[in-house]
Amino acid sequence: MKLYDFEMAPNPRRVRIFMAEKGIDCDRVQVDLRAREQLEDDYLKINPLGTVPCLELDDGTRLVESVAICRYLEETHPEPNLMGATPVEKAEIEAWQRHCEFNGFAPVGEAYRNSQPFFDGHALAGTFGQFERIPELVERCQARVAFFFDRLDERLGETGYVAGDRFTIADITAACALDFAMATKVYAEGSADLANLNRWHGAVSARPSFRANPVKPRD
Numbered sequence: 001m002k003l004y005d006f007e008m009a010p011n012p013r014r015v016r017i018f019m020a021e022k023g024i025d026c027d028r029v030q031v032d033l034r035a036r037e038q039l040e041d042d043y044l045k046i047n048p049l050g051t052v053p054c055l056e057l058d059d060g061t062r063l064v065e066s067v068a069i070c071r072y073l074e075e076t077h078p079e080p081n082l083m084g085a086t087p088v089e090k091a092e093i094e095a096w097q098r099h100c101e102f103n104g105f106a107p108v109g110e111a112y113r114n115s116q117p118f119f120d121g122h123a124l125a126g127t128f129g130q131f132e133r134i135p136e137l138v139e140r141c142q143a144r145v146a147f148f149f150d151r152l153d154e155r156l157g158e159t160g161y162v163a164g165d166r167f168t169i170a171d172i173t174a175a176c177a178l179d180f181a182m183a184t185k186v187y188a189e190g191s192a193d194l195a196n197l198n199r200w201h202g203a204v205s206a207r208p209s210f211r212a213n214p215v216k217p218r219d
Contacts, residue, residue, distance in 0.1 A: 001026035004046065004054040006033045008216040010105070010180040011066045012053040017172050018070045020209035022077045026055075038126060050126035067097065070169055082169045089164075096163040096170040104148040105177040111141035111186040145187050149178065149197060156196035167204070175204045179215045 003019075005012040005028045019025070031037050031052050038050045047054040047064055055063045055072070063069050074083045083097075084090030113119045114133045122129040152174060155162065162170040178201060181187035204210060 001058060002056040003028045004031050004043070004052050004056070005029065006031050006038075006052050009033060009052060010109070010176045011051075013213055013215075014066045014172050014176050015053045015055070015069050016213045017176070017209045018073060018082065018169065020212050021080060021082060021167075021172075021207075022073060024073060024077055044127070048127065050129075067101070067169070082167070082172075084168070093163045093168045093170055097168075097173055100152075100162065100170055100173040100177060104145065104152070105173055105180075107141040107144040107148070108177050108181045108184070108186050111138050111145065112180075112184045114138050114141070115186075142186055145181055149181075149187065149194060153194035153197040156200045161200065167207070171200075171204055175201060175210070179205075183215050 001024075003012070003015065003026050005016070007013075007030065031043055033052070037043055038047075038052060044050055046056070046062060049064055051064065053064075053066060053069060055069045057063070063072055071083065074081075084093045109125075113123055113125075114135055115138045116133075119129075119133055121132060123131045123133045152162070159165060161167050162174050178187070178197075
């Protein structure tokens with residue numbers, strides 16, 4: 001297998017952490033998003049969406065979208081289980097994963113992209129990006145992010161992990177959202193007053209999979 005990656009981006013990091021949890025290794029190819037290599041013809045022949053990550057299988061099949069890649073890896077490497085063992089647990093984990101993605105991960109990315117002049121004329125990812133930034137959107141996204149982490153703190157006062165009593169893909173998405181939000185100053189105040197979030201984030205960040213895939217500094 002080969003993973004088309006960019007170490008500073010949060011979505012490939014999610015896949016790398018998922019793979020590390022399962023003990024999966026593969027070749028990695030860096031696609032420099034800062035140089036917009038993802039929009040060059042050579043990469044668009046690999047992934048016409050112009051996004052990372054992209055997982056190329058040994059037979060040449062290419063899979064895109066972080067959670068879809070993780071689903072494939074879960075099916076081919078079922079242990080340790082990260083996406084649910086029973087029908088009910090699978091549904092519950094998927095619900096929390098989607099909640100973390102749509103209400104945490106996505107607004108962090110929107111706040112960042114709409115605040116940076118680098119994204120002028122290219123406010124969305126990949127080949128869907130031919131839109132102008134909306135700076136006025138940043139404040140609302142930041143408020144959404146703060147609300148999300150407040151609610152997540154409440155949830156983590158009831159459970160050990162996001163989706164229940166064990167570590168799952170929902171924790172990977174939520175932790176990567178928090179790390180990216182703080183690294184980009186979208187969530188500048190951090191989680192100082194959120195004891196449950198702090199406890200959980202400390203435990204998750206101490207896992208070998210996270211230590212092997214730290215947040216990369218942004219220019």
